[in-house]
Amino acid sequence: MRAALTLRGESLLSRANPLTKFVAVFLITLVLALSIDWVSATVALGFELLLFPLAGLTPLLLWQRGWPLILAAALGGWSTAILAPDTGTILLDVGIWSISSGSLELGLGFMLRGLAIALPAVLLMSCTDPTDLADALAQKAKLPHRFVLGTLAAMRLVGLMAEEWQTIGMARRARGVGSRGTPLQRIRATLGQSFGLLVQAIRRASRLAVTMEARGFGGAQRTWARESTYSPLDIWVLVGGTLIAAAAVAAAIGAGTWNLVWAATG
Amino acid sequence: MTPNRVGGVRPAGVTAQGWAWRHAGRPRPAVQGLDLDIRPGERVLLLGPSGAGKSTLLHALAGVLGDANDDDGEAGDSDESGSLLIDGQPPRAQRGRAGLMQQDPETQVILSRLGDDVAFGAENLAVPRAEIWARVHEALDDVGLGHLPLDHPTSALSGGQKQRLALAGILAMRPGIILLDEPTANLDPAGVLEVRDAVGRCLEKTGATLVVVEHRVAVWKDLVDRIVVLQPGASNDSAVLIDGSPDQVLEQAKEMLIRAGVWVPGHVPATRPRNSAAARAPGSAGPGQLLLAAEKLAVSRERPRRRGFKTLPPTPVQSGISAQVRAGEALTVTGPNGSGKSTFALTLAGLLKPVAGAVSATLELSAGAGIDPYAWKAEQLISRIGTVFQEPEHQFVTGRVLDELLFGPKHLGHGEERVDELLERLRLTSLVDANPYTLSGGEKRRLSVATVLAAHPQVLVLDEPTFGQDANTWAELASFLSELLDAGAAVVSVTHDREFSSVLGGTELALGTPEMAAS
Numbered sequence: 038m039r040a041a042l043t044l045r046g047e048s049l050l051s052r053a054n055p056l057t058k059f060v061a062v063f064l065i066t067l068v069l070a071l072s073i074d075w076v077s078a079t080v081a082l083g084f085e086l087l088l089f090p091l092a093g094l095t096p097l098l099l100w101q102r103g104w105p106l107i108l109a110a111a112l113g114g115w116s117t118a119i120l121a122p123d124t125g126t127i128l129l130d131v132g133i134w135s136i137s138s139g140s141l142e143l144g145l146g147f148m149l150r151g152l153a154i155a156l157p158a159v160l161l162m163s164c165t166d167p168t169d170l171a172d173a174l175a176q177k178a179k180l181p182h183r184f185v186l187g188t189l190a191a192m193r194l195v196g197l198m199a200e201e202w203q204t205i206g207m208a209r210r211a212r213g214v215g216s217r218g219t220p221l222q223r224i225r226a227t228l229g230q231s232f233g234l235l236v237q238a239i240r241r242a243s244r245l246a247v248t249m250e251a252r253g254f255g256g257a258q259r260t261w262a263r264e265s266t267y268s269p270l271d272i273w274v275l276v277g278g279t280l281i282a283a284a285a286v287a288a289a290i291g292a293g294t295w296n297l298v299w300a301a302t303g
Numbered sequence: 304m305t306p307n308r309v310g311g312v313r314p315a316g317v318t319a320q321g322w323a324w325r326h327a328g329r330p331r332p333a334v335q336g337l338d339l340d341i342r343p344g345e346r347v348l349l350l351g352p353s354g355a356g357k358s359t360l361l362h363a364l365a366g367v368l369g370d371a372n373d374d375d376g377e378a379g380d381s382d383e384s385g386s387l388l389i390d391g392q393p394p395r396a397q398r399g400r401a402g403l404m405q406q407d408p409e410t411q412v413i414l415s416r417l418g419d420d421v422a423f424g425a426e427n428l429a430v431p432r433a434e435i436w437a438r439v440h441e442a443l444d445d446v447g448l449g450h451l452p453l454d455h456p457t458s459a460l461s462g463g464q465k466q467r468l469a470l471a472g473i474l475a476m477r478p479g480i481i482l483l484d485e486p487t488a489n490l491d492p493a494g495v496l497e498v499r500d501a502v503g504r505c506l507e508k509t510g511a512t513l514v515v516v517e518h519r520v521a522v523w524k525d526l527v528d529r530i531v532v533l534q535p536g537a538s539n540d541s542a543v544l545i546d547g548s549p550d551q552v553l554e555q556a557k558e559m560l561i562r563a564g565v566w567v568p569g570h571v572p573a574t575r576p577r578n579s580a581a582a583r584a585p586g587s588a589g590p591g592q593l594l595l596a597a598e599k600l601a602v603s604r605e606r607p608r609r610r611g612f613k614t615l616p617p618t619p620v621q622s623g624i625s626a627q628v629r630a631g632e633a634l635t636v637t638g639p640n641g642s643g644k645s646t647f648a649l650t651l652a653g654l655l656k657p658v659a660g661a662v663s664a665t666l667e668l669s670a671g672a673g674i675d676p677y678a679w680k681a682e683q684l685i686s687r688i689g690t691v692f693q694e695p696e697h698q699f700v701t702g703r704v705l706d707e708l709l710f711g712p713k714h715l716g717h718g719e720e721r722v723d724e725l726l727e728r729l730r731l732t733s734l735v736d737a738n739p740y741t742l743s744g745g746e747k748r749r750l751s752v753a754t755v756l757a758a759h760p761q762v763l764v765l766d767e768p769t770f771g772q773d774a775n776t777w778a779e780l781a782s783f784l785s786e787l788l789d790a791g792a793a794v795v796s797v798t799h800d801r802e803f804s805s806v807l808g809g810t811e812l813a814l815g816t817p818e819m820a821a822s
Binding site for chain 1: 362365366367398399401402403405407409410411412413414415416418419422423424425426427428429430431432435436439458469472473476604649652654655680681682684685689690691692694696697698699700710711714715740754755758
């Protein structure tokens with residue numbers, strides 16, 4: 038189920054070191070978080086869309102994987118357009134909702150920004166195997182291996198928990214706990230089911246911890262069966278990330294829309 | 304590929320002298336007064352009733368019990384006394400000297416790719432990279448998984464394959480002693496043999512010492528050369544009750560082992576026979592009365608998936624199933640792993656929505672609730688169809704045994720008077736105040752059956768009710784169900800257990816090899 042979300046090593050970007058991809062995505066995200074304007078977001082988004090084929094993503098696959106994020110970005114933009122203080126000409130006025138050219142611009146900026154920040158994350162996850170990411174974080178970024186590998190093993194359990202949630206839901210229905218009914222009843226049923234899941238998650242996690250400890254996990258010395266390596270491709274990934282970030286800033290400053298978050302709100 | 308295939312394994316010996324262990328927060332020690340010597344290369348089957356401390360001993364040998372804080376002597380901490388040594392050293396000080404396999408296959412898998420998972424232990428022992436991969440290939444060959452690619456997803460393995468994978472991960476550490484804690488309790492018969500044979504081959508090759516805890520003696524009898532029976536900690540007695548060669552122990556202590564619930568080879572526990580002429584409870588349906596029917600059913604656990612704007616129906620794991628459930632008759636659902644037995648049972652029980660076809664309740668069963676069990680409200684469902692899940696803990700909804708039993712009747716507003724009888728009948732009376740999660744495996748199973756029956760359903764659906772159960776619980780369960788059948792209830796059980804289904808009688812629904820799910 039989880040595996041379907043990750044493409045296996047065919048695309049160009051899937052061969053790059055996960056850490057480099059991580060840094061490149063971080064650069065783009067950082068720049069976009071600095072300013073609320075539609076020019077920088079549009080430029081970044083345009084470049085990102087060009088990059089998707091390199092990660093083996095088609096527009097259809099992108100939509101299938103990223104539709105919740107895409108919808109969220111669109112909703113965020115729409116509500117900003119409605120709710121932001123009106124400036125400029127009023128374009129639409131229905132009761133308490135009004136859209137002005139100023140709020141529309143802000144809303145559009147918000148939506149594009151949401152997309153431009155979310156899509157690199159979709160891209161990163163779709164061309165990066167979690168195990169390889171853990172290897173890179175531990176070997177290259179020198180994060181503590183206990184923490185990295187512990188998290189990796191726990192993430193595998195998350196997939197199991199999705200199945201467990203369904204089973205517990207059925208098992209509780211078989212005990213007479215209805216998950217249908219009034220909203221209050223549903224909330225109570227969900228809380229009970231969450232508790233059941235929590236108990237099972239803790240049990241599974243402690244058994245998994247015993248398994249890991251029994252395999253010698255937790256010692257100071259450790260070798261790595263898979264070496265995390267850099268290749269010339271990683272330089273291009275970094276250069277690419279930097280260029281996208283720089284182009285976004287340059288375009289916004291050139292267009293005069295560069296608008297630091299704290300300056301805008303302060 | 305590997306120059307020294309058997310290289311590196313030095314069988315380990317175990318010595319315990321007056322060893323005792325009390326878990327943190329428990330009033331009584333789990334093991335007390337243990338004196339035991341296991342020679343290097345010996346193969347030991349460890350038996351004993353639940354609560355005899357078998358798992359505690361294995362965990363201690365694996366070095367995963369943690370430190371007993373002897374110094375500050377706080378009551379909340381665990382206590383250790385006496386000595387338990389591997390090759391004269393404390394197990395905790397010898398990372399990788401012992402390898403442990405536990406019961407639940409899901410938690411024996413650590414990483415998502417086959418090769419990485421096997422390599423994990425060797426990495427932790429700081430084995431050089433080139434040697435790790437040599438060991439990984441060798442270990443996978445040894446457990447019979449060598450044909451799979453190293454990046455094969457571990458989530459796609461069956462239960463038996465997961466346990467063999469765990470064995471490979473252990474072998475790659477080159478341990479001197481292999482510890483198996485009920486390694487096959489969660490597996491179907493084919494999986495049990497798979498794992499047992501893989502263990503046998505590996506021991507043959509490496510000469511490692513083996514300690515295995517398991518109820519089913521027949522499975523391990525020919526592989527071990529010694530049986531040790533433990534008894535629950537009593538301060539004056541020795542923890543070891545009987546110790547000797549398999550034949551000798553089975554000969555001498557047969558009656559005692561049978562009483563303790565051990566599956567002694569060649570002995571089928573006595574059960575209450577079906578009595579077709581039994582008096583029926585007033586108000587229940589007549590014998591052979593049709594209660595529930597499945598017609599051309601296609602089943603799946605998946606819900607319809609959203610792909611963008613489209614909704615895709617799930618791929619059925621099995622389809623075209625027709626079956627009838629009749630009052631006073633048993634229906635046994637059998638088939639290989641992945642054939643959708645449990646999924647079918649859950650669909651029949653009104654817990655999953657059919658992908659195609661229909662489940663329909665007759666008027667006799669529905670009593671005005673409508674024809675489709677899946678559409679019933681939870682209260683309507685439990686007084687008509689009761690489902691006992693494979694894992695009892697999934698069904699616990701309160702923190703006390705008595706509350707568990709009262710839960711159904713309270714929701715229904717009737718039937719509380721039946722609870723005492725069930726407590727009595729399933730030997731739970733002394734446990735009414737206990738927390739359900741703290742019960743032993745057999746007690747949990749009995750409780751889960753009792754809680755479902757407290758709502759007085761006419762149809763009882765059980766998913767692998769005998770998995771991992773000792774012989775006593777098995778016999779009690781089979782007898783109890785045969786009694787229910789005679790009283791006019793219908794029992795549907797998903798099981799691999801031939802002896803169990805022969806006690807219940809009735810018809811068998813054999814599901815075929817799974818259709819390949821193209822994802």
